[in-house]
Amino acid sequence: MKLTGSAIICEALIKEGVDTVFGLPGGAILPFYQTLSKYPQIRHILVRHEQGAVMAADGYARATGKVGVCISTSGPGATNMVTGLSVAMMDSVPIVAITGQVARSAIGTDAFQETDVTGVTLPVTKHNYLVMNAADLPRILKEAFFVAKSGKPGPVLIDIPKDVQSELANFNYPEMVDLPSQTPVLEGNDSDIRKAIKMIEKSDRPLILAGHGIILSKAYEELKQFAENSQIPVVTTLLGLSAMRSDHVLNLGLPGMHGSAFANMAIDDADLIIAIGMRFDDRVTGNLKTFATKAKIIHIDIDPSEIGKNILPEIAIIGDAGAVLRQLLELNLKKTHPKWIQKIDQLRKTHPFSYPNTNRLLPQFIVEEISRITKGQSIVVTGVGQHQMWAAQLYEFKENNLWISSGGVGAMGFEVPAALGAQIGRPEKVVWAIAGDGGFQMTLTELATMVEAKAPVKIALINNFSLGMVRQWQELFYEKDYFATLYSGNPDWVKLAEAYGITGLKVTKKDEVEIAIKLAMDTPGPALVDFQVDQEENVYPFIPPGGGVKEIQLYPAEKVVNDVSS
């Protein structure tokens, strides 16, 4: 029996196990939407802006490990998704984006709402398709889901002209794909694995740098086992946070620009770095010339092009993080480095994250309170900036895969839609969106979506009436010329929350923090807490861009002293 292109897409989504999609309709995607309405098994979440659709699909994908699906119409609908697609591309998140396109006969005529979407999204997708025949849809859908998940995951976009959505074709969903370039090597090369073990055996000060690859591969247990067996401390990149419990004795947490001094010092001191599923991003390494100068490098990654891109390793193992860790574990290397562990414990004691014990309302305290009250078990979704760094530094993850943040692209406004997606994907979890007042105002339109979708996300608005991180750079590098970073027109957030019919709370004092967090969590629906914090609070430690561990700026001692007296 022949089906319309639209019905083929719906059938394919079901075959791929998709039960939730995020989107916003428009003229060129309407045939598909009017077919989707006949498929109640696919839940459609109606967003308010297409950026929300792709970011919600992103949060959903990260929280569940499934492919996120988002839908928009042609032209502006599709271009609104570009930022979200670039986030998913840089952070390796599997997404399939379906966009409507003008009818085939109108392509190339500058028709109404026509944009060259495959052209625009070429550099921000892993692959994209313009479907010119409905008969190609089954193969293309199958390939799109395969490419999105395979190897290093990423977004795939399918642009479908309106008349292709109505065209009749046979639906035979293929079992397999024929894509030789997309079939990654999962197991590491045996001789390289043995060489790596030899190198680890010889090392006195080994260190694991664990990235997003651990989470994408769900290799939590393997990482923990391997670190414990050979007593190797673990540093987790921004997107590797919660790959290992924060309270594990070997976990040193976040390195890099705003990482802990002890994590950065450990990298500087190490004689061997085992990098797993991470790509030596500049926010981790700073100046490559001064990064880990004493260390040999073993780089494990599923993407061959990451090897030697920023750092040339002594040993490279191409493979899936989990598979390679299992291979390493098979060789059963038991080791201890008491001196190294002692040294790291010492560094941890002498250079902890610090901020003043003060009566002023500081963002660091708020994050620590959320961490304590949620017992380190809530999903934490952040935007980008100061609040993101404080959350990354101070939330104590007691389970795996609890952290969702825009890392590579650093897209402000990610928090609200991504938290919405995460909550829909994991309805049993408490989801906290930690937001800044800058980014929050970029995507707060999705509060309406939260209400409609009954997604009880809790939002902690770290409100410093400014673009805090930019202001911090102006303070430190531009002689406090606070140009275009201070917000004087923020609305009354409690009233705004109430206008959406959700609980709104305002906190200005330290002793109100705990009760506000608990109240928000006791609310059945979404809740927004406006934490009005100190505007001039900075994120420390701070390694200025392009710097190294020697340039690290710690929390200024005089500020700590002044505060004790206040």
Add this chain to the structure above:
Amino acid sequence: MSAHEEQTVVALVYDRPGVLNRIVSMIRRRGYNITSLAVGHSETPALSRMCLVVEGDAQTIEQICKQLRKLVDVVHVNDLSNENIVQRELALIRVNSTSSTRNEIIQIANVFRAKIVDIGQQSIIIEITGNEDKVESFFLLMKSYGVLEIIRSGRLAMLRDTESQKIIRRKKSEEKRKTEEGAEKEGLVNPSFSAPS
């Protein structure tokens, strides 16, 4: 190897709309420079073969090849930079010619084994094939007569006979093994890559 040496990469790709765009876009986005690019049908229907000449050192070429291999439409990538290859370029050159210079030009063309493909009142079109140096030298010689127009195909390259290639590879790997053994004795470890070629 100098930083701006030209390297040859040959890729087998699906003959689909937008493939050239994907490849060129990737190279542009990552800041690499293409010196020449030639594309045409391959011996297999639905597949095209393209020859890219790019500027860069060994590490750059390795990155380009790895990035190319990630593209869905790319079937196979061969880095010919250090291989024994036949490389050719074809150029058509329109040279100013009068009755007094015509014979001289034809004589030079003959020495270069170039072909005269069109003779007109004021100009001659010459077809020349060879490596880029040969084309370049011929072009420079013709300049004194006045080159009105030149169009070049870009480099085309092909590995020499596979049997002779095997011998070369074997020799190379023996040399590599020797240096590695030497290095291991000194306690050094060589970079080792397990990327599929």
